[in-house]
Amino acid sequence: xxxxxxxxxxxxxxxxxxxxxxxxxxxxxxxxxxxxxxxxxxxxxxxxxxxxxxxxxxxxxxxxxxxxxxxxxxxxxxxxxxxxxxxxxxxxxxxxxxxxxxxxxxxxxxxxxxxxxxxxxxxxxxxxxxxxxxxxxxxxxxxxxxxxxxxxxxxxxxxxxxxxxxxxxxxxxxxxxxxxxxxxxxxxxxxxxxxxxxxxxxxxxxxxxxxxxxxxxxxxxxxxxxxxxxxxxxxxxxxxxxxxxxxxxxxxxxxxxxxxxxxxxxxxxxxxxxxxxxxxxxxx
Amino acid sequence: xxxxxxxxxxxxxxxxxxxxxxxxxxxxxxxxxxxxxxxxxxxxxxxxxxxxxxxxxxxxxxxxxxxxxxxxxxxxxxxxxxxxxxxxxxxxxxxxxxxxxxxxxxxxxxxxxxxxxxxxxxxxxxxxxxxxxxxxxxxxxxxxxxxxxxxxxxxxxxxxxxxxxxxxxxxxxxxxxxxxxxxxxxxxxxxxxxxxxxxxxxxxxxxxxxxxxxxxxxxxxxxxxxxxxxxxxxxxxxxxxxxxxxxxxxxxxxxxxxxxxxxxxxxxxxxxxxxxxxxxxxxx
Numbered sequence: 001x002x003x004x005x006x007x008x009x010x011x012x013x014x015x016x017x018x019x020x021x022x023x024x025x026x027x028x029x030x031x032x033x034x035x036x037x038x039x040x041x042x043x044x045x046x047x048x049x050x051x052x053x054x055x056x057x058x059x060x061x062x063x064x065x066x067x068x069x070x071x072x073x074x075x076x077x078x079x080x081x082x083x084x085x086x087x088x089x090x091x092x093x094x095x096x097x098x099x100x101x102x103x104x105x106x107x108x109x110x111x112x113x114x115x116x117x118x119x120x121x122x123x124x125x126x127x128x129x130x131x132x133x134x135x136x137x138x139x140x141x142x143x144x145x146x147x148x149x150x151x152x153x154x155x156x157x158x159x160x161x162x163x164x165x166x167x168x169x170x171x172x173x174x175x176x177x178x179x180x181x182x183x184x185x186x187x188x189x190x191x192x193x194x195x196x197x198x199x200x201x202x203x204x205x206x207x208x209x210x211x212x213x214x215x216x217x218x219x220x221x222x223x224x225x226x227x228x229x230x231x232x233x234x235x236x237x238x239x240x241x242x243x244x245x246x247x248x249x250x251x252x253x254x255x256x257x258x259x260x261x262x263x264x265x266x267x268x269x270x271x272x273x274x275x276x277x278x279x280x281x282x283x284x
Numbered sequence: 285x286x287x288x289x290x291x292x293x294x295x296x297x298x299x300x301x302x303x304x305x306x307x308x309x310x311x312x313x314x315x316x317x318x319x320x321x322x323x324x325x326x327x328x329x330x331x332x333x334x335x336x337x338x339x340x341x342x343x344x345x346x347x348x349x350x351x352x353x354x355x356x357x358x359x360x361x362x363x364x365x366x367x368x369x370x371x372x373x374x375x376x377x378x379x380x381x382x383x384x385x386x387x388x389x390x391x392x393x394x395x396x397x398x399x400x401x402x403x404x405x406x407x408x409x410x411x412x413x414x415x416x417x418x419x420x421x422x423x424x425x426x427x428x429x430x431x432x433x434x435x436x437x438x439x440x441x442x443x444x445x446x447x448x449x450x451x452x453x454x455x456x457x458x459x460x461x462x463x464x465x466x467x468x469x470x471x472x473x474x475x476x477x478x479x480x481x482x483x484x485x486x487x488x489x490x491x492x493x494x495x496x497x498x499x500x501x502x503x504x505x506x507x508x509x510x511x512x513x514x515x516x517x518x519x520x521x522x523x524x525x526x527x528x529x530x531x532x533x534x535x536x537x538x539x540x541x542x543x544x545x546x547x548x549x550x551x552x553x554x555x556x557x558x559x560x561x562x563x564x565x566x567x568x
Contacts, residue, residue, distance in 0.1 A: 068513065068541070068562065069357075069513055069514040069562045071355030071357070071403060071514060071516055073353075073355070073374070073382050073403050073404075073405055075374065075375045075382060076375070090357070090359065090398065090401055091359045091360070091398065096513065098357050098359060098401070100401070114374065114375065117374055117382070117384070117403060118403075119355060119357050119401060119402075119403050119514075120357075121357055121513050121514055121562075125539070128538075128539030128540055128541075129539060129540050130539075131537075131538065131539070131540070131568075132536075132537070132538040132539075133471075133504065133536075133537040133538070134535060134536040134537065134538060135470070135471070135535050135536075136535040136536045186419070187417075187419070220417065229352065229353055229380065229405050230353040230355060230403075230405055230516070230518075232355055232514070232516040232560065234514075234541075234543060234560075234562050236536065236538055236539065236541065237538060237539060251418060251419050251420040252416075252417075252418040252419075252420045252520065252555050252558070253415075253416070253417040253418065254412075254415070254416040254417070254418060254520055254521060254554075254555070255409070255412030255413060255414070255415070255416075255520065255521060256412055256413050256415070257352070257412075257518075257520065259518060259558060270538075271535075271536050271538070274536070274543060274560075276516065276518075276558075276560055278352065278353045278405075278518050284415075
């Protein structure tokens with residue numbers, strides 16, 4: 001574990017250091033990055049971490065700071081090591097701007113291989129009116145201390161997964177049965193979510209949070225790999241400090257694909273992010 | 285109404301004629317098109333119709349025929365008239381391929397103005413296994429004959445909207461109260477959906493179906509324009525012949541934006557499409 005003694009802060013944390021982007025001199029909109037081995041599941045880099053990195057590049061490239069809606073199509077698996085993010089401003093409007101970004105890594109000859117392509121519309125969350133009209137309810141999840149952390153026994157994610165040490169993930173016991181061979185069969189996953197060094201959430205870390213829980217397929221009894229084809233996230237509100245609650249539901253597994261619908265709620269009981277992904281179902 | 289006497293068929297219908305694309309000689313992946321005035325709401329071209337047109341271009345450009353997941357960011361309003369669709373093959377895999385497309389129109393000087401940019405992953409729906417594991421249920425909607433068509437009185441969409449004549453849309457009376465000044469306040473919209481000339485649904489027309497109902501904001505008592513920022517659609521199954529049922533729900537209107545979650549079910553009771561859009565909320 002790489003916990004720091006003092007609580008990390010937004011801008012000075014593991015997550016911020018590992019999503020650092022370096023503008024390339026003379027190439028506007030191009031950013032070099034290093035995919036950290038700290039955010040891997042087995043050997044692949046976590047898709048939410050990748051998305052946060054691309055999100056940071058778009059935040060730098062676009063005239064508006066905050067992701068409002070981010071659509072990502074996953075092309076090839078990422079591995080720890082160097083990467084380059086190429087961004088393009090598609091449209092700069094008054095309240096919203098739209099950008100595109102691709103993250104590339106390099107093959108043995110140094111040629112760029114595209115990992116993920118993203119279309120996103122950005123705005124300013126702090127400029128939005130306070131009006132809320134919602135019938136959405138936070139996920140029903142037991143108190144933090146009654147949920148299961150990595151220390152509880154079975155790792156939340158099987159295999160040698162470095163990301164487990166970067167997150168303080170506490171699973172609802174009702175959706176953790178798969179870890180002891182007794183999945184609920186419902187296709188649900190719920191957890192408390194914090195970064196391990198205590199850094200509070202911001203819009204960029206929400207892009208990580210929507211894709212950081214074990215796959216809902218585990219709760220259906222399918223313990224294999226469920227690679228993301230496409231993941232779209234809406235950031236609806238700047239999150240308040242404190243732990244997040246994440247609830248994910250799969251309703252329809254069909255034809256070898258499934259959707260994962262995630263909601264992220266903050267400590268002020270606000271729905272801060274909604275996401276949906278299409279993933280390949282693990283083979284039964 | 286432009287009903288034909290005989291039932292139109294896939295490939296020979298209003299929808300097919302109005303989504304015709306013409307490959308440009310010498311420019312691979314570039315397609316000319318004409319946005320038909322038949323699919324407008326007030327003066328703007330319907331976003332689902334646009335998406336179907338772009339979807340057809342991607343189907344021509346990619347090695348796989350069917351949209352699996354299509355993410356569209358809407359940039360500027362489209363108007364009837366000429367357009368050009370520029371596609372790019374991002375990745376061609378064995379089971380899935382990913383493409384990008386932009387639809388442009390032209391300003392007074394002939395310069396291209398981008399209307400919509402799309403990232404999409406395509407596959408072959410007929411090549412998928414038949415396995416289904418679902419807890420999703422079709423929308424609860426009264427029988428076709430008890431729902432409200434355009435002839436029932438108030439137009440399903442207010443104003444002079446040509447698209448009304450292209451669709452056989454029959455609204456659930458429970459979600460049509462806004463038309464007589466009594467919205468339910470729930471943010472729901474449900475309807476039977478067919479093309480007016482009787483053409484059966486296919487994956488491309490599903491891209492139209494997810495964005496063809498009146499906005500859920502109407503059911504919240506907000507009767508203004510709710511422009512789409514981003515719309516992502518998953519096509520999960522090739523639809524069976526016969527009318528579709530479309531259910532749309534908004535759970536969270538906040539900060540001046542709302543999501544619309546749509547499901548489309550076919551006559552065989554299968555969930556054939558899921559979509560979510562982020563839209564600007566009409567001003568109260």
